Amino acid sequence: xxxxxxxxxxxxxxxxxxxxxxxxxxxxxxxxxxxxxxxxxxxxxxxxxxxxxxxxxxxxxxxxxxxxxxxxxxxxxxxxxxxxxxxxxxxxxxxxxxxxxxxxxxxxxxxxxxxxxxxxxxxxxxxxxxxxxxxxxxxxxxxxxxxxxxxxxxxxxxxxxxxxxx
Amino acid sequence: xxxxxxxxxxxxxxxxxxxxxxxxxxxxxxxxxxxxxxxxxxxxxxxxxxxxxxxxxxxxxxxxxxxxxxxxxxxxxxxxxxxxxxxxxxxxxxxxxxxxxxxxxxxxxxxxxxxxxxxxxxxxxxxxxxxxxxxxxxxxxxxxxxxxxxxxxxxxxxxx
Numbered sequence: 001x002x003x004x005x006x007x008x009x010x011x012x013x014x015x016x017x018x019x020x021x022x023x024x025x026x027x028x029x030x031x032x033x034x035x036x037x038x039x040x041x042x043x044x045x046x047x048x049x050x051x052x053x054x055x056x057x058x059x060x061x062x063x064x065x066x067x068x069x070x071x072x073x074x075x076x077x078x079x080x081x082x083x084x085x086x087x088x089x090x091x092x093x094x095x096x097x098x099x100x101x102x103x104x105x106x107x108x109x110x111x112x113x114x115x116x117x118x119x120x121x122x123x124x125x126x127x128x129x130x131x132x133x134x135x136x137x138x139x140x141x142x143x144x145x146x147x148x149x150x151x152x153x154x155x156x157x158x159x160x161x162x163x164x165x166x
Numbered sequence: 167x168x169x170x171x172x173x174x175x176x177x178x179x180x181x182x183x184x185x186x187x188x189x190x191x192x193x194x195x196x197x198x199x200x201x202x203x204x205x206x207x208x209x210x211x212x213x214x215x216x217x218x219x220x221x222x223x224x225x226x227x228x229x230x231x232x233x234x235x236x237x238x239x240x241x242x243x244x245x246x247x248x249x250x251x252x253x254x255x256x257x258x259x260x261x262x263x264x265x266x267x268x269x270x271x272x273x274x275x276x277x278x279x280x281x282x283x284x285x286x287x288x289x290x291x292x293x294x295x296x297x298x299x300x301x302x303x304x305x306x307x308x309x310x311x312x313x314x315x316x317x318x319x320x321x322x323x324x325x326x
Contacts (some may be wrong), residue, residue, distance in 0.1 A: 001196065003196065003197060003198055003199030004197050004198060004199070007198065009235065010198050010199070010200070010234055011234050011235030011236075012180070012234040012235060012236075012237045012239070013235070015177075015180060015237075015265060017308075017309045017310055018309075019309050025308065025309055028307050028308060029308065031170070031282075032170065032171050032172060032282060032307075032308070033170055033171070033172050033173070033174045034169075034170025034173075035170075035174055067174065068174075069174035069175060069177040070174065070175035070176075070177055070236050071235065071236045072177055072235075072236050072237055074174070074177070076309075093258060093261070095309035096258070096261065096262070096305075096309055096310060097180070097261070097262035097265070097309075097310050100180060100237075100239075100262075114197075117196070117197050119197075145197075146261075147260075148190075148193050149190065149193055149194060149197070150182040150183070150184050150190060150241070150260045150261060150262070151182060151261060151262050
């Protein structure tokens with residue numbers, strides 16, 4: 001079978017650890033790596049993200065700290081309620097690495113490619129925050145790769161301010 | 167305020183524990199269009215100088231690597247002997263076991279980590295003897311195991 005198309009150079013751009021207390025872990029990373037604690041990012045519910053968990057609308061929210069370690073995004077994510085793959089992960093495994101991510105320019109197309117390989121979408125949503133013109137800034141997509149590939153793969157897409165108005 | 171111990175930009179690897187390294191490597195190759203990588207068998211104590219909790223260990227693993235930009239994905243299939251790899255598999259099943267940072271001086275880094283309550287769990291030489299890996303007990307504080315990777319200067323290769 002033809003490999004999944006649309007991943008460019010197949011460069012992993014992010015590692016995410018799901019935690020039960022983002023503030024506590026962020027402080028520890030800050031101390032041990034000598035890096036400032038970034039501004040916390042709290043995502044919105046369905047009205048803003050249109051997030052879907054296994055196809056159903058969800059109010060899933062998260063508290064997120066994000067750094068760049070070299071070129072790789074490093075994310076600490078604390079689920080804040082609403083059904084989500086994040087909460088499922090935390091409940092089942094406790095604080096630990098949840099996903100790695102690819103950057104893409106066509107989430108829907110690449111998600112279809114993953115589905116063709118037997119890895120359907122589990123959760124998907126827009127980023128919280130908007131361009132001045134009201135458009136969404138980007139979206140995320142989690143694929144059901146954990147059982148086959150040992151971890152969840154995520155697609156991250158940043159929209160062009162002039163191209164995507166929702 | 168404690169002394170920083172790790173350099174963030176030295177993040178270089180994400181390591182996954184799997185049950186069957188060949189099967190998982192083939193799935194990565196098929197999905198992402200990589201060539202199926204060679205499977206690398208790590209040696210026993212005589213060559214790897216593996217220690218677990220400071221004690222010599224014969225634990226080995228079978229490894230496969232994929233380069234993806236700054237990050238190398240390492241797939242690790244542990245053998246049955248006690249190791250940080252085996253313990254993870256038995257406790258968590260398959261999953262991301264560690265992230266690795268390059269360091270210049272493993273001993274100095276271990277000493278700084280120890281001051282922070284993070285002790286060394288397992289240590290050993292690279293398969294070709296060209297460097298040293300060190301797994302530390304960072305899960306309680308950082309939510310993931312940290313691995314330190316040190317490449318020896320070329321003139322020390324084989325003499326460690």
